[in-house]
Amino acid sequence: MKRLRFLFLAPAAVVLAATLVAPLAIVSVYSFLSRGAYGGVTEPFSLENYARLWDPLYALIFWRSLWIAAVSTAICLILGFPLALFIAAAGRRKTLYLSLVILPFWTSFLIRLYAWIFLLRDTGLINTALQALGMIREPLPMLYNEGAVILGLVYGFLPFMVLPLYATLERLDPSLIEASADLGARPFQTLFRVTLPLCAPGIWAGAILVFVPSLGTYLTSDLLGGSKTILIGNLVQNQFTSARDWPFGAAASLALMIVAAALLLAARPSGERML
Amino acid sequence: MAEDSILELRRVSKAFGSHRAVSNLSLTIPRGSFFSLLGPSGCGKTTTLRLVAGFENPDEGEIWLSGSRLAGPGECLPPYRRNVNTVFQNYALFPHLTVRGNIEFGLRRRRDSRPAAAIEARVRAVLEQVRLAGKDSRRTSQLSGGERQRVALARSLVLEPDVLLLDEPLSALDPQLRKQVRAELKDLQRRVGITFLFVTHDQEEALSMSDFVAVMDRGALAQVGPPEEVYRRPATRFVASFLGAMNWIGGVGLRPEALRLSRHPAHGSRRAIVTGKTFLGPLVYVEARLETGEACSAQASHSAACFQAGETVHVWWDAADEVKL
Numbered sequence: 189m190k191r192l193r194f195l196f197l198a199p200a201a202v203v204l205a206a207t208l209v210a211p212l213a214i215v216s217v218y219s220f221l222s223r224g225a226y227g228g229v230t231e232p233f234s235l236e237n238y239a240r241l242w243d244p245l246y247a248l249i250f251w252r253s254l255w256i257a258a259v260s261t262a263i264c265l266i267l268g269f270p271l272a273l274f275i276a277a278a279g280r281r282k283t284l285y286l287s288l289v290i291l292p293f294w295t296s297f298l299i300r301l302y303a304w305i306f307l308l309r310d311t312g313l314i315n316t317a318l319q320a321l322g323m324i325r326e327p328l329p330m331l332y333n334e335g336a337v338i339l340g341l342v343y344g345f346l347p348f349m350v351l352p353l354y355a356t357l358e359r360l361d362p363s364l365i366e367a368s369a370d371l372g373a374r375p376f377q378t379l380f381r382v383t384l385p386l387c388a389p390g391i392w393a394g395a396i397l398v399f400v401p402s403l404g405t406y407l408t409s410d411l412l413g414g415s416k417t418i419l420i421g422n423l424v425q426n427q428f429t430s431a432r433d434w435p436f437g438a439a440a441s442l443a444l445m446i447v448a449a450a451l452l453l454a455a456r457p458s459g460e461r462m463l
Numbered sequence: 464m465a466e467d468s469i470l471e472l473r474r475v476s477k478a479f480g481s482h483r484a485v486s487n488l489s490l491t492i493p494r495g496s497f498f499s500l501l502g503p504s505g506c507g508k509t510t511t512l513r514l515v516a517g518f519e520n521p522d523e524g525e526i527w528l529s530g531s532r533l534a535g536p537g538e539c540l541p542p543y544r545r546n547v548n549t550v551f552q553n554y555a556l557f558p559h560l561t562v563r564g565n566i567e568f569g570l571r572r573r574r575d576s577r578p579a580a581a582i583e584a585r586v587r588a589v590l591e592q593v594r595l596a597g598k599d600s601r602r603t604s605q606l607s608g609g610e611r612q613r614v615a616l617a618r619s620l621v622l623e624p625d626v627l628l629l630d631e632p633l634s635a636l637d638p639q640l641r642k643q644v645r646a647e648l649k650d651l652q653r654r655v656g657i658t659f660l661f662v663t664h665d666q667e668e669a670l671s672m673s674d675f676v677a678v679m680d681r682g683a684l685a686q687v688g689p690p691e692e693v694y695r696r697p698a699t700r701f702v703a704s705f706l707g708a709m710n711w712i713g714g715v716g717l718r719p720e721a722l723r724l725s726r727h728p729a730h731g732s733r734r735a736i737v738t739g740k741t742f743l744g745p746l747v748y749v750e751a752r753l754e755t756g757e758a759c760s761a762q763a764s765h766s767a768a769c770f771q772a773g774e775t776v777h778v779w780w781d782a783a784d785e786v787k788l
Contacts, residue, residue, distance in 0.1 A: 366518050367555035369542040371569035371618065381568070385559045 219438035227432040237439035246423070246440070250447070253419040256334060256409075257402035260341040264349040264398045265391065267342070272353035272390075273383075276360075286354070289347050297344060301411045304340060305331060308412070332414030340408040341398075348397035356390025357383075396452060403448050420444050469494040469658050470515065470547075470626050475524030477510055484510040486682040488524070492626070492660060492675075497652050499661045499669040502679035503705065508662045511679070512628050515660065516549045517542035529625050543572075548619035549628045553635060554611050556603040562614050563599040566590070569622045589621040592651070608636050609644065616651070626658045633668060645672055666706050670694065678702045700788050709786070710759040716786035722761035724749060724776050732779035735759070737770045751776060 219237055221229040240246065275285045292300060307313050308330040315327035330336060364386065368378040384391075406421030413419070420440060427437025470492040477485040485507040492498045500508040513519045515526060517533065517540060525535035528547065533540050548569070557565050566589060570582050590596045593613040603611060612632055619627055632648075633641045649672045652659045663669050669676050670690040677687040678701075686698040697703035703716050710717045725732070735751035738758070749761045749770055759778065770776055 361553070361555065363551050363553060363555040364557060366516075366542070367549070367551060367557070368568070369518075370516060370549045371622065372543045372572040373568075374543055374572075377572055381572075382557060386557075388559075 215438045215442060218435050219442050221435045223433045223435050227434060229434050237436045238443070240436060241439060241443055249418055249420055249423050250443075252334075252417070253403055253421070253444075254447070254451075256337055256341070256419065257399050260338050260345065260402045261349075261395050261399040263338065263342045264346050265395065268346055268349035268353055268394065269387075269391075272350050272357055275350070275354050276357035286351075289350050292347070298407065300344070301340060301408060304336075304343070304412060308336060331412060332416065334413070334417050336412040337409045337417050337419075340412045341402045341405060344408060345398040345402060348401075349394035352393035352397065353387060353390045356387045360386055392456065400448055400452075404444060467493050469529055470660065471527045472511070472515075473525045473527070475511075475514060475521045475526060477507075477514060477519060477521050483682050485514065485521075488679075488682070488684055490677060490684065490687065492658060495656055495658055496674040497649065497659045497661065497672055499663060499673040499676045500679060501663055501666060501669040501676050501706070502685075504664055506679040507682040508664075508679050509630055510682075512549070512630055512660065512662050515626070516547060516628055517545050546624050547626045547628055548622055548624040549630065550612075550615045550619055550632045552630045552632065554615040554632075556611060556614055556618075558603060560603070561599065562590075562595060562601050562603065562606070565603060565614055566599075566618050566621055569618065585621055589617045592620070592655070593617045609640050612636065612644065620655060620657065624657065626660055629659060629661045631663055632661075633663070633665070648672065670706070676706075678705060680705075697786060697788070703786060703788060708760060710757075712753065712757050712759060713755070714787075716788060717759070717780055717784060718786075719748060719760050719762040721780050721784035722759060723779050724751075724761050724763060724770065725779075726776060728777045729779050732777040735776055735778050737772050737774045737776055739772055740770070749776075751778065753778065
């Protein structure tokens with residue numbers, strides 16, 4: 189029996205070891221090496237790369253990434269919770285609404301981001317329309333700022349918030365909501381005293397699914413953020429491409445992982461052991 | 464509304480799609496009584512309870528509580544504005560709150576929020592009342608079935624409702640416990656003096672606990688009255704058969720305990736062939752077939768039930784026990 193279980197687990201274990209553990213080990217080692225003359229890594233071992241992360245320039249990038257990820261997660265929660273409530277209460281139309289939530293995944297994220305550029309840029313659809321209507325004279329600066337990055341992240345990751353929230357709400361015993369009203373709670377009190385607390389696991393799962401990829405994003409910030417809104421993801425990407433400083437890129441990406449893991453552990457709801 | 468009544472349903476109807484769950488139901492529930500709604504599943508008794516609680520709104524008719532209208536054409540109060548509370552079939556305790564948190568929930572939602580000390584005193588008194596003192600900081604998941612049921616009761620009773628609505632509150636308990644809780648519940652109702660509207664499909668429960676029983680059949684009221692009256696003088700064949708067993712011999716109804724059996728003929732007795740016996744511990748049911756072909760079941764004490772299948776017996780009864788419908 190035990191051997192059979194081991195046999196079934198083996199393929200997943202091999203794939204994980206090859207695609208997760210091995211690269212992580214390589215990156216860890218790289219982060220303690222020095223940069224080669226034409227990219228790559230070379231000796232000697234040093235802590236130099238981690239020391240450089242404390243430079244105010246990089247610290248600012250870290251801080252900005254955390255802030256943008258946190259704001260995006262909060263907005264996803266505020267938008268996603270009512271949506272999940274609505275879908276969970278939609279009866280026979282649930283499947284339809286759920287497929288609509290997932291529908292954007294049928295198109296590449298890159299293409300969808302380009303669509304946003306066409307909408308938001310100075311000569312884009314929104315600015316052109318507003319100008320044609322005479323509502324504005326100068327185009328609104330909607331692209332290449334933090335707001336555009338947050339918009340892109342919320343747009344891209346909202347389904348990851350809605351789906352776990354929906355799954356939790358779906359399983360919620362309706363008699364608990366009735367009991368709350370029965371005991372004198374008005375609908376808003378029921379929402380905050382019963383529904384939300386009982387949804388904590390779903391909120392937590394959704395927040396992780398939005399916050400972690402938002403923290404490491406580079407595509408959204410690259411396309412919608414312009415050169416002023418560099419995030420950790422862009423910093424790491426630069427180090428491995430144009431800057432050719434692999435060890436520093438490795439150190440930055442590991443630091444990102446550690447910060448994310450520490451934050452998630454610190455903020456986890458009581459009663460949850462891991463994740 | 465009569466002087467001594469607390470809850471009144473006037474010609475209430477409720478349909479779900481094409482299914483008429485409750486039709487033209489009128490009920491008057493006396494203040495301070497233990498009132499049971501009894502019927503098979505699907506008879507509309509739970510819908511009736513939900514109409515009173517405010518989870519459903521009637522299509523027609525009115526519901527009055529203590530002289531004010533809860534529901535009627537054009538206006539229905541939401542559940543949180545009705546001075547009734549519900550003990551749910553699955554108890555619906557809040558899993559994220561402790562026993563105390565569950566019991567305090569209603570008190571803390573009230574507008575005229577009382578001082579903390581008053582809440583504390585009320586909660587402690589109710590915990591005593593339902594024998595849960597000392598368990599107030601437990602999670603509801605750590606409680607036994609009986610304890611969960613008492614938390615559900617306490618959570619509602621602490622609000623001192625005009626009427627407490629109970630939706631088959633004993634069905635989740637194991638049979639041993641159920642009999643004990645029956646007596647406790649009846650005793651509790653007497654002590655707190657709150658009107659209980661109790662929904663059940665278990666006739667024994669309804670008969671043993673209630674001051675009044677309303678038997679429902681397909682959404683309508685079949686009969687209402689004190690348990691003994693409903694049992695002895697059923698108004699319809701449905702009530703007669705649903706409430707206890709009933710033999711139909713020559714057009715009249717006879718309870719199994721009204722039939723007498725003997726090896727020897729007596730005045731007015733009828734011949735029958737014993738077809739089987741059902742042993743129930745203290746009692747035995749003897750099944751027999753009369754010469755007319757009618758089957759009957761007679762309740763006999765242990766010693767009197769020495770008949771064997773295939774044997775010829777004589778059946779007779781007291782004319783006063785006949786139920787004519």
